Amino acid sequence: MHLLALSGSLRAGSFNTSALRALQKLAPKGVVITPDESIGALPHFNPDVEMSELPEIVAALRQQVAAADGLVIACPEYAHGIPGSFKNALDWLVGSTDFPGKPVMLINIAPRASHAQAALHEVLTTMSARIVHEAGVTVDMRDADAMYGLQAGLSAFVKACKGARVSV
Numbered sequence: 742m743h744l745l746a747l748s749g750s751l752r753a754g755s756f757n758t759s760a761l762r763a764l765q766k767l768a769p770k771g772v773v774i775t776p777d778e779s780i781g782a783l784p785h786f787n788p789d790v791e792m793s794e795l796p797e798i799v800a801a802l803r804q805q806v807a808a809a810d811g812l813v814i815a816c817p818e819y820a821h822g823i824p825g826s827f828k829n830a831l832d833w834l835v836g837s838t839d840f841p842g843k844p845v846m847l848i849n850i851a852p853r854a855s856h857a858q859a860a861l862h863e864v865l866t867t868m869s870a871r872i873v874h875e876a877g878v879t880v881d882m883r884d885a886d887a888m889y890g891l892q893a894g895l896s897a898f899v900k901a902c903k904g905a906r907v908s909v
């Protein structure tokens with residue numbers, strides 16, 4: 742099984758990216774979690790560009806999404822919303838025919854932040870992603886038991902993705 746990890750932060754020392762890296766190490770046998778590395782380099786979304794010639798980097802991101810059994814998203818909150826660079830990536834994925842129905846696990850590493858998570862739920866649901874609610878985790882990465890929370894979420898997510906494969 743192949744999962745694609747998408748971080749909503751471009752910061753080198755990002756806690757969200759580090760949660761995704763931790764998840765990679767927690768992955769059970771047979772599950773590979775690959776980090777996306779394109780989000781910071783995507784051009785600004787423009788429907789005219791999308792309709793004329795899809796930039797190679799966008800086509801590659803869509804291909805990665807298509808090939809993944811599920812998406813794991815860890816995204817910070819900026820000014821009570823989704824960071825612009827991450828929303829930009831989601832906007833490029835609206836036109837992906839493979840996005841609808843894609844299982845999504847949401848990780849929130851800031852228990853005090855709820856606006857961005859709510860916005861992500863709204864946007865992803867509008868894009869017809871299949872948010873796996875039982876896999877969603879809110880963990881404080883400074884807590885000793887954060888890894889248990891991530892592991893439990895991943896385990897529920899892998900189970901849901903396996904179910905999705907069977908029902909396709």
Ligand SMILES: Cc1cc2nc3c(=O)[nH]c(=O)nc-3n(C[C@H](O)[C@H](O)[C@H](O)COP(=O)(O)O)c2cc1C
Pocket residue numbers: 750751752754755756757758817818819820821822851853854
């Ligand atoms: C521009 C900016 C706006 C932020 N706005 C919020 C906010 O509205 N609510 C909140 O809880 N944290 C906010 N934060 C804090 C970030 O969510 C926090 O630093 C988080 O760890 C950033 O994620 P990262 O470590 O993965 O880069 C903001 C940070 C920045 C840089």
